[in-house]
Structure formats: C-alpha cells, structure tokens
Amino acid sequence: MNPTSARARRAVRARAVSAAAAVVVTALGAVGLVSCDTGNDDTGGPAVSERPTAPDTAGFSGELPSSVASSGAAAVESARASASSAAASASAREAERKASIGAEVERTRRQAEGELEDVKAPGNALSDVAMTGKPRADSGGVLTVVLNITNNTDEEASYAVQVDFLNPSGEVVETQFVGVEDLEPGERQQPLVISRQPPEPVLTPRLTKAQRY
Template structure:
C-alpha cells in the first residue's frame, strides 16, 4: 500500500489549505457528530431519571432509547455522500421531535410506534452504509499505489472534542473529469508515531463532472489525537 499522500494529510482539527475545502462542510459534519454524541449522552441520562411530574420513567426510557438509536444512525449516515445525508438528517430530526413529545406527554401508547420507527431508520441507514462501503471496498480491491483520484480529494479535520473522541474528517471530492463518476477513498488515522490506529473506506456515487461532494469519514475507536491521511482514492 502506498502511504505517500502529503497533500491529503491533516491533523484532526486543522483546517485544510486546499482551494476546494471550506468551513461549511466541516461545520455541518462536526455539528452532526456533536449532536449525535450529545443526544446519545442525553438518552443515557434520561433513562436513569426518576418519575417527575407524573411522567412514567418507562416512557422516558423508551423515548431516550429511540433518540439514542436515531442519533447513532444519524452519525453513521453522515458517512454517506449526496442527498442521502440530508434525508437521514431530516428523518433523525423528526424522530428526536417525536421522542421529546412522547416523553413529555408520558404517551405510553405511542412508545411502540416510536421505537419501531427508530429501529427501522437505524436498519435502513446501516444497510445504506454497508452497501456503500462494500462498493467502495470492491472498487479499491484491485488498486495499486494511491489510485487514480488522489488529486480530486482533500481533507478537513474535525476536532475529536466535536466527535466524542472518535477520529473524523470531511472528505471534499470534486470530479475533475468530463464524465459522471463514482469515488472510493481509504482514510487512515495515524498516531504521533505514524502507526495506523484505524482505517475506513467510504464512497460516493454518480458525481457529475465538476460537482463537489462532501463525505464524512470517521473511525470506530476513540483516540486522544490522530492524523488523517488519504491512503488511496479511486475514480471508477
């Protein structure tokens, strides 16, 4: 594996100097991760609360669990590119609102429907992400070196404080060709010694000529500090 990609190497939280990367994508992705982390923590806290004002702790717990699942799925969906992210964010926001309404009203009759909806949302997102990762991994399977699209990809780091300790970056992908294309990219997260602590493959499809997409890539292990690097990027 060719690990030389200096222009795509970023410390988490360090803004990219590349011309195609702005604060907008970084802020949106960071905000989504932070919201997911906050809601997950809030769900755990709510589930242990005592009955207050006649609200059933069982209902509060059920609503909190639905919020946690929605938050988790929203964070996972942020790995996807294109309209899928917006759709998932809207669905998650609707679930958060429904969970809050159910909890505040102690609507036990609505908890089953809420939990079913949250589970279906989580399952749908997981399926989308799994499919996207499988396609991206397949595209990179036969790639030697750094691939044919390293120049189309730049990174913006997200501070680990905004991602609950998980390493995360925003990939800005711009199709520099005259034809629609799919992209697959492998992001490696390295510790201070340069050793890999985590790696993730993400992809996005049907990127039009000249179109720019932002895709969130995040590791599965909490780290105190890391550097992100695009190890391979393939246009296909």
Template sequence: MEAEKAPSAARSRRRAVALAVCAVLTGSAVLVSCGGDGDDDGSEGFSPTPTAADTSRFSGEPPSALSSAAESRKAEARASVSAAESSAAAAASSFQASVSADTERARAEAERRLEQVKGRGNATGDVSLTGLPLADTNNVRAFTVNITNSGDETASYAVRVDFGDADGKVVETRFVGAQDLAPGEKAHPLAISAKPPEPRLTAKVAQAERY
C-alpha cells in the same frame, strides 16, 4: 514503757514481713513499689507500676508488599487502557450507527474496488480531509472526506483513509465511497476511527479511485 514497746515490736515485725514480700515480688516479672511501715490503716502498702508494651504484637507490611502494590498498579493501568480501547470502539460504533445504510453500502463497495487498485489510484486530487472537533463527535476521532467529481461525466469514488501514529505507522484504515456523482457534484462521507482520542492520530488519503 512495756506497753509502748509492744506496738513498736509489732510494727517492726510488719515492716520485716513487708520487706520480705517486696523482695520476693521484685525478683518476679511483676513490678511493684514497697511502702513504709504498712500500718493497718491501709494508707501505705503495695502499688502496681504499669508494665512495658508488648512489642511482639506489633506488625508491619513486609517489603514484598511494595512489589505487590506496584504490580497491582500496573494491572490497573493495563485495565484502564483496555477499558479506553473498548470505550472508544463502542463510541465509534454508536456514532457510525447513525450513518445511513446507503453510506455503508458505498463503504463496502469502496473497499472491494480498491482491492483491485495498485498504487494511490486515479483520483487523489479530487479528495481532501477535514477533521471534526471531538466535542461534536462524542470524543470520537472522525474526518469528513471531501470528494468532488472534477470530471465531465457521472462517476463513483472509492477512498481509503489511513490513520497513523506519531511515528507515521499506520494503525487503522477506513474505507468510504460516493456513488453516482454528477460532474462538479460533491460528497462528504465520514472516516471514523475506533481508537481512543489519545494518543492523537493523523489521517491521510492513502488511495482514491474514480470509476
């Protein structure tokens, strides 16, 4: 009987020690679970329990970032409009470059002549406009200026074409001319806009002078 009591006493001491350690660890930041008798076979003892996530490491976008994002989108929109303007001007320049030097000289002369003309001029009835499909002009807005010499003598023409927006405001002006047309002869110079194809612009003959 004495031999049986000795192991029992030893187990009791080990159990007491285990409970004491468990009490100390429970009071700390480490979470553990306490076993039973804690025999030497290692089948029971302490087992760690997962700790909670450290939420101090979480981060989020502050509200001010929304404002920054909106400003960024506005800047991108402005840059897009600017790029469209530049692209349209470049396309118009390229398209106009295909026009002959004689046509350019006629344009310059037409502008010079019309600087001296008051009102709409004496030949608006001899001039009309025909729009060209954007697909045929590399997405450049262009109009054929149809000029017919309705007089009995050879004459030259100076024409001013105004491009207006939806409100009727003139946003662009182009000059074209035709030199030495015989009676009944026709000419078809182009009035080419350097503005983007959208928003859509309308064109009208603002002045036409026969000289």
C-alpha cells in the same frame, strides 16, 4: 175534595221545586266560575300561580354515576394507549431509518474496499478528494475526518476512498473505506470517516487512495 183546590196546590208545589232547582243551578255556576278563574280580572292584574315544588335533593351524592365514570376512565385509557402506540410507532420508524442508513453505508464501504483492492496508491482521483479534520468538541471526542469529494470530470462518476490512521510512530493502526456513487459533473459530497480507536494516543489521518470508476 174540591178538584180545583187540589190542582192549585200541585201548581204551587211545582213552582216551588222549580225555584229551588234554579237556586241550586245558580250556586253551582258561581262555584264553577270561581274554580275556573285564571286570576285575571278586568283590571289586568297578574295571574296567581301555585308555588313550585322544591326539587328532591335527597338523592344528590355529588358523584358521577358509575356508568359515566367508567366511560370517562375508558376514554382516558384509550387516549393514553393511542399516544403510547404513536410514540412506539415513531420510535420504530426512526430505528428502521437509522438501520437503513447504516446498511447503505456498510454497502458502499464494502463496494469501495472492493474497488480499491487492486489499486495502487494514490489511485486516479486523489486530486478530486480533500480531507479536513472535525473538532473533537463537535464529535463527542471521537477522531472524525470530513472528506470533500468533487466530480471534476464531464461525466457521471463514482468514487472509492481509503483513509489510514497512523500512530505517533507512523504505523497504520486503522484503515477505513468510504464510497460515494453516481456523482454528476461538478457535484460534491462530504462523507465522514470516523476512527474506532481510543482517544489516546493521538492518531493522524492520511488520505491514501482515491479511485474514480
């Protein structure tokens, strides 16, 4: 065999293989360019994107999750409890205030009764006390008297007043005591005297004693 001819054939085969490889590489490059194309060309055309996937609505029930619903119910119940507690607290404070006022009125009543126990009518301060009636329409039909007690002296003073209620025969059927304390000179207070007797027969109030002390 001619060595020169063998080498020539091998060179031809090598060139053929190289050409085939170049073709494969070129083809792969073209494929890569196509797959990586963003959709924009030199003309500035819009990019083409894939169609978005529609949400899966199979699990939509239209109801809140149980944990959220429970939290909402708990919040509403807590608000109701707070409102109820606030109302009860306000009611308790009002009851306490009225009880305090009632206790103070009873204390001054007893004080006035004690001051007048040994005082003969009319006392030393009848001129400092005036009495007017309160319309029954404004007092729920109960006989109510308004006392106007004014300290006409130059010194601080307290007052004890006795009011009697007389029936049509002139008999005393009820006696009430009222006291006011520590009035400054010229100061006036207007306590109420309320009869506990029934509306009938009609009673007449009388200012019996007034003592300054």
